Amino acid sequence: MIIEIIATGDEVLTGFTVDTNSAWLSQRLLEQGCQVRRRHTVGDRMDDLVAILQERSQVADVLLVNGGLGPTSDDKTTEAAARAAGVDLQLHQDWLALLLQRYASRGRSMPESNRKQAMLPDGASMIDNPVGTACGFHMQIGRARCYFTPGVPSEFKLMVDEHIIPDIKHYLNVAQTEVRRFFTFGVSESTLSDRLDTQTWPAHIDLGYRSSMPIIELKLISQNAAATDFEQAERQLLAVIEPYLIARDELEHAATIRHLLGARPLRICEDATRGRLMTHLGTALPHLAGSLEPLADTAESLRNHFAAETDLMVAVGRESDSGYPILLKDGCRVWAQTLKPWTKNLVLRQEVIAFAASEMLRRYLAGLNVITEYEALQRSELIEPH
Template sequence: MRLSGGRANVAEPSGLAFEIAFMHIEIITTGDEVLTGFIVDSNAAWLCQRLLDKGMQVQRRQTVGDDLTHLVAILKERSQQADIIIVNGGLGPTSDDKTTEAAALAAGVGLALDTAWLDQLEARYASRGRPMPTSNRKQAMLPTGASKLDNPIGTACGFELQIDRARCFFTPGVPNEFFRMVDEQILPRLATGEQSQRTEVRRYFTFGVSESALSDQLDNLSWPTHIVLGYRSSMPLIEIKLISQQADDTDFALAEQQLLPILAPYQVGQGDWQMATDLQRLLDNQPLVLHEDASQGLLLRQLAPVLPRLSAHYGPLPASAAALLKTLQQHDGLHLAVGQASEAGIPLALWDGQQGAAQTLNIGLQDQQLHTTVISFAALHMLQRHLQALPAICDYQTLKRSELRHSRLSG
């Protein structure tokens, strides 16, 4: 994911510059196991996306090991630059968990026993018929002046502490504890902050076009002062975001006036859109029959949870668009098919009982799972366009078409 724009000065085509006054948010991940690569830092990746969904862009991510001197140094340094710092890891009961001590040293305060959290820990162990290990008492020692962040499923409470100019949030490294603390404790606190009251993100999803092709058309445009343009590639989609903490509806309207015509040939949805739920809305309880070969049942797995009138058949199916469409013409009702793979590609066909269309697409991907994901989405895109009263087949920049067929019942 990348952004066009940011906190720094950004030049407009006129030569003037403007400043995007976004909250400066940073993430610090702690732990030797993360620093050495034994554990992949999936928590930080999740948090970056979660914040962006709320309109808050992370400016910097850093990792530091379990060294008290290094932890204190990075907290002192970054707290002079950032508005918000979210620190993940190092709140456990063992000797290598040093984040709480580092936070207190960086803030110039001592550690104090939180008796309420200690009581909660002791009660939790007692409910399991075991005494609390002495080492867990360390998890009830918090920096003086810190505000506790509840952890209903773990022994490490988080806490919020002001260090220099930064509001610092300290969180446990266990993923399910971390995710819940962010959603239930941290995001609500950020949402009530003055700087994030006007945050808004508008999302637009495209298919069949590359990120670079969109960038060539969008990056040199002049956007309203408080709008930042963001990109995220998540196969098979390219997501475009308009992000602002200060824009009003007029700003977004101006931005969309130049954005949407460029996205139009490739746009499949916007907002909280998902293909399966969009097809549920468009079908409006109309029955649908799937025929799957190269898609390996992926269409059924995606649509079955939301479509009550869905049935499916499995291959082998023809390897050409013409033959696949002819196969569907033997049936009444709405049918969508993904045929057999060949050197030419994979055929897709749609038939509604009266008319239909088929195409053979070459995806050009070596990763088989990703290949199946893209070809299945292309089939669903044909169905979506048909239900929107658009031609089922459209042109793609990133997919090569080798065969195209249309058919209609005579008379």
Template sequence: MDPVIELISTGDEVLTGLITDTNAGWLSQRLLEQGWQVRRRFTVGDNKADLVALFEQRSHCADIVIVNGGLGPTSDDISAAAMAETAAVPLVLNEWWLKVMREKYAGRSRTMPESNIKQAMLPEGAEVVDNPIGTACGFSVQYNRSLFFFTPGVPSELKKMMDQEILPRMRNRLGQQGKSQVRRYFLFGLSESGLSDQLDSLSWPAGIILGYRANAPTIELKLIIDTDDADAIAVAEAQLLKEVGNHLVARDELQFAALSSLLHDRDLVIFEDASGGRLTDTLHTLTPEFEGHYLAGLPDTAEDLAQWLKGSGRATTLAIGAEGPQGVPMALLTPNGCQAQTLKVHFRDPLMRRRLLAFAAFDMLRRQLEGLPVIIDYDILPRSEQISLP
């Protein structure tokens, strides 16, 4: 049976939304990479009674509980005190961690404030979890069914402690690796709801479910795998790839730098109008020698834009024209000819419009360089015109 792993995020700032809880998302993804899927996540404010009640409740339900936040030196940092009250043990001074903190301050030519002593007060019987870069040590406590890990809220400290200290302890307790895994696929041109309608009605092997995440301009589609059946995994991936077809842009991670590597050693020029120079700006940060131009007043039909490119005298040119009655034209000129299309953009947000147009144009180029059909149907950007000139 898979271990039950739960996360608890603490702090009034997190609960009220004044701070975005990026730590919980990172923890869930990091654990999934190790083969363990988080079962539940909770958020609670700086209220000791609420923390004690939650710790007691979860101690009977979960194998591992990772608590994030509340280990600082101020009065509202109460995670250690709450755990001590839950387990009915006193807080005791950890002399080793107090010595570590004093040495860290001395190394910065500073005197440690007395308030920091609070960070060395741990529930009796707790095991210290080293924090190599901060003053808040983590600690672990076995209580009822659960092994609790307490971690600081500073993201850089949490990540280092998780990788260096907590994951090795978890592997020792749960086994070297869980069987859960996630495979990620980044798609462009499809809507999240349309993709869900298309895929959710299909039959998927036992132990495999789908996950969706809209992150414009792409959609991240996930196979969340809770089986070690290699044949079932292969069947599921083959079915997914067949359904999404040519809309697949990248696997595992969407890195524009990796996509832009296609442009190295290419004599390419880009002209932009309706996209406001967004594609040019993005590519410039990755390939400084790249040539791109933002020009107002480019043609607003696919045919006119294609003819304009053919007269430019360039070998390979990509252009995003001005918005016209039929939408926004874009054209790709190569030594083999010119292909152009006009796409309708129904999004009102100006930034979103520019991002979608820039990525659609880049997608045409990517397809041409990878030997794929240059023009395909996009659900989110319906095409009103298409032409091809020799």
């Protein structure tokens, strides 16, 4: 089953409007077991719109077309759909009556330009829009069942959830897609690729990557794979990524720490990370006391500096040629290390170290080894409880 998305509009093509609709739609469909195969962007030229509809309708089983259903002259998607299908536009009396009623209820006359939004390709079925003036519609073009929606996100999302997804699942034999997500820290995407891409994976299982530094997300995607094959693929993946695994299914790092911490107070002191650790954790931790202050540039010096502290605390010291010292202390127990990220970008180094500090805290609260190995971070100092 081939599902494709077409986003329309010069403002999307030029980048003046960021196409969040396509990203949301891809994810929403995947949640429902429907994986998008391709996404396209096209401007407001009629010839281009007609051409891409004719081209992709010969390949895709489902086309989801977003944008260009408004009342103005640059909204050309409806006419393009009619031309691509070789049919005329017809006035949809029910939608016109509804538009007239909506304007009348506000004490206004409907602008003549809105009449255009009641013109649909002959044979198209209307998709209701309870909050806007542009109805959606679906129709057959070539081999594809095509769905057309307005670009306003609130209207578009309502149509997708209430009409389009149920219609796709009811009328089409969509291959069920299942996705398992794994989030890693402290390992590079290229290293993971070297270790995973050379392996043979079970049939109907795809492996995907997404880098959002400092996190690398991996996805196992099943296209109707056998349950035993999916389990085998997961074991195969975990055998490689287990040392770096920080979450599965959803990355809710700060919320996880908040849950583990409960009502217990926490103190955070930062130097080189300039509040990034507090920003990451602060909104999730109601009992957080944080400060920015000059601190030492070695793990040993940090331990000495906070020797009198008895409460749970995390500290990040000053950067040196050896890296960033990080300390976690709870009573008499101290864990500290100096880590150096493999990047010359200062902001990224700070983000990596702040996350490494939060990971020390999460691992401690979860009863795991506070200190773990990171392929993408060089360690020059290590202090653990005796």
